[in-house]
Amino acid sequence: MSSRSTALALCSLAMLLGLATSVPTIAAEKILNVGYNDSLSGPGAVFGVPQQRAIQIAVDEVNGAGGIKVGADNYKINLITNDDKANPTEATNSVRKLIDRDNVKFLIGFCCSGPTSAVASFIGNEDVLMLVGTAAEKSITTRGNSNLFRNRPPGDFTGAAAGRFIASKGIKKLAVIGALDAALYNQYLAALRVEFEKLGGQIIATESAGLGDRDMTAQLTKIKGLNPDGLFVEIYVEQAAFIYRQANELGLKIPIFGFHGGSEEQFLRVLSSEQMEGVYDLRPTELTPAALGPGAAKFAESYKKRFGENPAPNTGYAYDGVYILKAAIEIADSVDVKKVTAAMASMNVPNDVVLKYLPVDGKLFDQNGQAYITNGAFQWRNGKWTFVSELPSDTKAYSDALSAARAIKNPIK
Amino acid sequence: MPSAAEILQQIVNGTVIGSVYVLIALGLTVIFGILGVAHFAHGSVAMFGGYLTFWISQKYGLSLYPAMILAIPFGAALGVILELFAYRPVRNAAPINAFIVALGLTMVVDRLNMLLFGPDQLVIRTPYNGVYEIGSIAVSELRIQVVVVTVVMLCLIGYLISHTSAGRAVRAVAQNPYAATLMGIDVNWISLLIFAVSSALGVVAGALIGALLALAPGVGENLVIKGFAILILGGLGSIPGAIIGGLTLGISEALAAGLLSSAYKDVIAFMIMIIVILLRPQGLLGRK
Numbered sequence: 001m002s003s004r005s006t007a008l009a010l011c012s013l014a015m016l017l018g019l020a021t022s023v024p025t026i027a028a029e030k031i032l033n034v035g036y037n038d039s040l041s042g043p044g045a046v047f048g049v050p051q052q053r054a055i056q057i058a059v060d061e062v063n064g065a066g067g068i069k070v071g072a073d074n075y076k077i078n079l080i081t082n083d084d085k086a087n088p089t090e091a092t093n094s095v096r097k098l099i100d101r102d103n104v105k106f107l108i109g110f111c112c113s114g115p116t117s118a119v120a121s122f123i124g125n126e127d128v129l130m131l132v133g134t135a136a137e138k139s140i141t142t143r144g145n146s147n148l149f150r151n152r153p154p155g156d157f158t159g160a161a162a163g164r165f166i167a168s169k170g171i172k173k174l175a176v177i178g179a180l181d182a183a184l185y186n187q188y189l190a191a192l193r194v195e196f197e198k199l200g201g202q203i204i205a206t207e208s209a210g211l212g213d214r215d216m217t218a219q220l221t222k223i224k225g226l227n228p229d230g231l232f233v234e235i236y237v238e239q240a241a242f243i244y245r246q247a248n249e250l251g252l253k254i255p256i257f258g259f260h261g262g263s264e265e266q267f268l269r270v271l272s273s274e275q276m277e278g279v280y281d282l283r284p285t286e287l288t289p290a291a292l293g294p295g296a297a298k299f300a301e302s303y304k305k306r307f308g309e310n311p312a313p314n315t316g317y318a319y320d321g322v323y324i325l326k327a328a329i330e331i332a333d334s335v336d337v338k339k340v341t342a343a344m345a346s347m348n349v350p351n352d353v354v355l356k357y358l359p360v361d362g363k364l365f366d367q368n369g370q371a372y373i374t375n376g377a378f379q380w381r382n383g384k385w386t387f388v389s390e391l392p393s394d395t396k397a398y399s400d401a402l403s404a405a406r407a408i409k410n411p412i413k
Numbered sequence: 414m415p416s417a418a419e420i421l422q423q424i425v426n427g428t429v430i431g432s433v434y435v436l437i438a439l440g441l442t443v444i445f446g447i448l449g450v451a452h453f454a455h456g457s458v459a460m461f462g463g464y465l466t467f468w469i470s471q472k473y474g475l476s477l478y479p480a481m482i483l484a485i486p487f488g489a490a491l492g493v494i495l496e497l498f499a500y501r502p503v504r505n506a507a508p509i510n511a512f513i514v515a516l517g518l519t520m521v522v523d524r525l526n527m528l529l530f531g532p533d534q535l536v537i538r539t540p541y542n543g544v545y546e547i548g549s550i551a552v553s554e555l556r557i558q559v560v561v562v563t564v565v566m567l568c569l570i571g572y573l574i575s576h577t578s579a580g581r582a583v584r585a586v587a588q589n590p591y592a593a594t595l596m597g598i599d600v601n602w603i604s605l606l607i608f609a610v611s612s613a614l615g616v617v618a619g620a621l622i623g624a625l626l627a628l629a630p631g632v633g634e635n636l637v638i639k640g641f642a643i644l645i646l647g648g649l650g651s652i653p654g655a656i657i658g659g660l661t662l663g664i665s666e667a668l669a670a671g672l673l674s675s676a677y678k679d680v681i682a683f684m685i686m687i688i689v690i691l692l693r694p695q696g697l698l699g700r701k
Binding site: 224242272275 | 415416418419422423426430532533534535536538542544546551552553555556626627630631666667668669670671672674675676678
């Protein structure tokens with residue numbers, strides 16, 4: 001090759017390189033598979049189906065706005081959905097399929113404590129990130145899994161505040177009916193009992209009901225015979241609705257407190273508004289559009305427009321879960337699960353969430369992967385759940401106690 | 414120690430749920446006593462009736478009873494279809510064939526319910542929310558109606574069997590199907606009639622369960638298990654036995670849950686049945 005030809009070739013190469021660097025980068029559109037496991041049929045569907053709808057709204061919003069931005073790429077979320085039927089074995093199989101067959105690295109959903117606890121027992125050994133929605137059983141975040149996060153506070157975080165609230169209403173003799181075999185409700189009641197008894201109250205009866213039971217007249221008749229000042233109900237929404245209806249049918253005219261969540265529509269499918277009048281629900285301040293601002297109101301409006309009913313309170317966790325995952329991926333600027341996990345562990349409260357989180361040391365999640373929101377007392381008044389008051393809770397103290405429980409369970413970690 | 418009022422209230426509670434058990438057991442005992450078929454799908458047929466009542470009440474804005482009356486012919490038609498296409502082909506085969514068909518039908522009708530009406534829990538809403546209090550005993554308007562409807566259905570079935578020519582033919586087939594055929598009774602027609610009537614009773618039971626409690630997958634299976642237990646308790650094929658057995662089961666469940674623990678509800682109820690069977694193997698009102 002002559003020196004002239006060589007010079008020409010070098011010149012051309014330089015021009016090509018110059019051209020290449022001067023062309024603006026075009027973002028590639030990619031797909032991010034996200035495993036969505038939830039209780040979409042069976043007794044847990046009352047929580048799972050609203051979660052699924054909320055997640056679908058959030059995913060459509062994220063994808064519609066261009067997806068999740070990672071470097072030069074935009075990732076659109078593709079949900080791979082599995083139903084665990086609120087059954088621990090089904091949940092284990094479902095999540096194994098999502099990990100082994102579908103190769104997903106990010107898991108969301110998880111409304112029910114039983115199946116979620118089953119998955120939490122092995123997820124620490126997997127190279128995935130799991131973000132839990134509504135499931136509130138305490139041990140889900142005390143197993144020492146660094147790849148598991150939950151944006152709903154555990155049941156006993158609310159139970160203690162509920163005990164103080166019930167005592168403040170002048171109740172001295174309280175009867176309890178609920179799914180006392182379930183760890184979540186047991187933990188809530190244990191925390192409630194400590195605070196309630198500290199303030200001079202006494203729990204005079206604890207009656208158990210199954211999560212699939214619908215006729216609780218026998219237990220309520222027994223409770224009525226003991227003449228309590230108040231009744232506390234902790235069980236799934238549908239069963240709680242039957243208890244309220246049957247308490248009314250048995251002429252049990254005492255203040256009633258509950259822990260169940262559930263929208264107005266879900267209760268009105270079982271009983272009348274008059275039968276619900278005055279009932280309290282003592283739970284985290286979940287989706288309450290009037291109290292949470294424009295973001296929550298916009299989500300509630302989208303939900304109602306799309307599904308023809310108001311969102312259940314627990315939908316806020318699911319909706320936020322998608323935005324928390326999006327924010328963590330964008331902070332990590334990667335879809336590498338380890339980097340996203342690290343980003344999630346140290347992130348602040350993202351802007352797009354609708355619930356009011358209580359940061360611990362400035363972070364959304366504490367050292368246990370646990371996030372907190374405020375607790376509230378809601379009362380059924382004229383066909384609606386009405387916010388009555390906040391139930392004060394010491395987040396930092398609870399978080400430290402949770403860490404202690406985690407350390408006891410996992411002394412080596 | 415529970416008071417007398419509490420025990421009386423538990424008996425009232427048990428009578429209401431026992432009434433629904435009676436309706437289910439009645440349908441089963443009529444089919445088993447006359448045709449010798451263990452119709453396991455009866456609970457699913459009852460659920461079909463309940464779901465249909467719910468659908469009609471929602472679609473046409475009807476209250477419980479008009480919707481239930483409209484659903485009854487469809488339930489009866491489902492019973493006729495099951496007899497014609499599932500049980501009749503195996504009527505003269507070994508009993509195990511009918512047994513397997515019955516098990517298969519349970520799954521088929523359950524799946525049909527799921528496909529037509531979905532997996533969600535449904536409650537038939539009624540305006541009967543009033544509560545009557547007599548002393549310290551309280552009972553709602555709807556619960557009283559459940560008992561009244563059961564009594565009306567029992568009277569109706571009793572009248573049909575005792576005072577109509579079709580009823581006489583049914584009794585003849587029950588006593589001796591071969592002799593009945595020789596006397597000119599069409600056994601095929603009687604078999605269809607029995608399935609239609611039994612399924613109609615199932616629709617009433619399903620609608621009442623839907624109003625009192627709820628319609629959901631799994632409810633029909635529990636009902637049919639209890640229905641067969643009542644059959645054994647009361648005596649196979651005995652209508653008075655189904656009534657006594659249904660009420661005994663309902664009341665013993667309520668007393669067990671109220672006086673001991675709800676966890677032992679089914680255990681105590683079935684223990685009573687085992688004791689009765691040990692002492693009277695033919696059931697409370699069955700013949701040796």
